[in-house]
Amino acid sequence: MIALTLAQLADAVSGELRLGRDDTPDTIVSGAVDTDSRLIGPGDIFVAKPGEVTDGHLFVAGAAAAGAAVALVQHPVEAAVSQIVVVDVVTALADLAREVVSRARAAGDLQVVGITGSNGKTTTKNLLARILELEGETVAPRASFNNEVGAPLTMLRVTPNTRYLVSEFGASGPGEIARLAGLVEPDIAIVLMVGMAHAGGFGGIEATFEAKSELVRVSRRGGLAVLNADDPRVAAMAPIAAERGQSIRWFGRGAGADVRADDVEVTASGTSSSITADGRTLTLRLRVLGAHHVMNALAAIAAATALGVPLATCIERLETVELAERWRMQPLGSDRVRIINDAYNASPDSMAAALRTLAEITGEGERTVAVLGAMSELGEYAGEEHDRVGLLAVRLGIQRIVVVGTDARRMYLEAVSQGSWDSEAIFFPTADEAYTYLLGELRDGDRVLVKSSNSAGLRFLGDRLGESFS
Incomplete structure (x- = not known):
């Protein structure tokens, strides 16, 4: 981050500065900013964000021990570190970002x-x-x-x-x-x-x-x-x-x-x-x-x-980029059984694109296997969009359609209704059950796509398959 005094930090976020240690309003801070106390080092700024599972205010003392220069908090905390008290730390984080980028533009x-x-x-x-x-x-x-x-x-x-x-x-x-x-x-x-x-x-x-x-x-x-x-x-x-x-x-x-x-x-x-x-x-x-x-x-x-x-x-x-990002069309496994782990995010468009890629990269004598989980955040459109994916998988000629998780079951039902019978389409409630099946089912020449939204957790199934067939 660009260098700011504690007074400038407090002014940027409309907060109340409470000094700790030997700090003064003119003490300069230029360290990194983070909401994870485990990533805080000397001179950094810790943002005590309340969360659904825990509260960042519980970790202010730990951040102070790690050398934090200041903490953004919604209420004062007993800790040996300067604190800036704000109404809402997420709003304060945004205000600070606006100020820092504005100053960087000017500089x-x-x-x-x-x-x-x-x-x-x-x-x-x-x-x-x-x-x-x-x-x-x-x-x-x-x-x-x-x-x-x-x-x-x-x-x-x-x-x-x-x-x-x-x-x-x-x-x-x-x-x-x-x-x-x-x-x-x-x-x-x-x-x-x-x-x-x-x-x-x-x-x-x-x-x-x-x-x-x-x-x-x-x-x-x-x-x-x-x-x-x-x-x-x-x-x-x-x-x-x-x-x-x-x-x-x-x-x-x-x-x-x-x-x-x-x-x-x-x-x-x-x-x-x-x-x-x-x-x-x-x-x-x-x-x-x-x-x-x-x-x-x-x-x-x-x-x-x-x-x-x-x-x-x-x-x-x-041309030097080997991987877009982990869990995004990530090649795993081996030439014998190639696993494509694309299970970080999924939408109807990205699901269709991934299935088409699977069909395109599978050569003569090789077999297409699609391991599919739910697409999240589709609301009232979820049912029909999962149906469309099952239909597309059949029309692309995917030879094994493995659907995982109850939220994705309509993909399986649609695939069966479109003619994927005799174990061409199969459903498993859990990733562990699918993994056990795939260990015995996959064979040399298989090209396997693992695709779902992050919440479905199939990215970890993809990792396990990649390791098993490496």
Whole structure:
């Protein structure tokens, strides 16, 4: 974090400063900020966030013992550390992020890129960060730090020397992206797609459009909107960008895109395509599996080239990326039995993309096996969307459909109703039962997709299978 005095910290979060140890209001703090006391070190700021399971205030003393310079609290705590008392620590965290990024902008040449979309945010963030990190100091979220806590924690990692801040914005309801992105007013807004992910929280696809368009609405006037030309709902955000005086850089696979992919080919070792941008066409050999990740790469290239990075440099750096993120199309196992663990997140769109990738990378004499769990946060649309996945798996010719968990059972029922009989489709209530079955069922030449939302827990089943068949 950039250096601030305790008095400046308290002022930024509208808090009451209670000094501890030998501190004065002019004591300077420049350490990291975190809500996890186990990650606190000397000079850091501990945010005592109340939670559903425990309360961060219980760990203030531990953070102090680890060397914390100050704690953000909602009530004073008996601990040998300076404390700033605020009404709500999550609100205070956001206020502090706004102040720190504002000061970093004033101190240097900071460019802020915001990314949102129903799918692909984390992969696109990682790809763009890989391109930019060799251009200058780049701050990007760890894992999927994209919510009301994770996004500000990422913002607070900027320093006066940070050249690029890449922020990922997720949301579980209307207004959340506007609040988070409004803290930093991105110079570049990337919108990947508008799909059914979290539709239950938003209230339908049109409400999801409104929520995702919030990023464009709060990004810097006169900035840049990087929009998916292939998604009609994203394309419909163009008038919003125009109202804010933002230029538009389109990405997609259609002829009208500014950054375009042609000749996409998916294999078990990666995905290749021809990328055209700014009058040049070059081949990209992406190690990440799946045609859908080409779109994420296009978005990253569109933003990076707008920031002045040559296309050839973008491609060179993207080709060094071996894995988008753990549990996202992660290859495990061996050439004998290949496990693709993609069970960190799932939506109807990402489920369909993963199933199509499984079908595409499976060669003659090999067998497709899909281990599928529930998609969360779909609300009233959950039943029909799980039905659609079961139907798609059958139509793609997936040879073994293994459905895990009662919340996903409609996938199994739909697959059976569509003709997957004689153990072609099978259901297990628990991951342990599925694991035992798969240990005896999988054979040489199998290509296995493990796909579910995080809450279903199948990512750990994927890890176990990967280890067993390594």
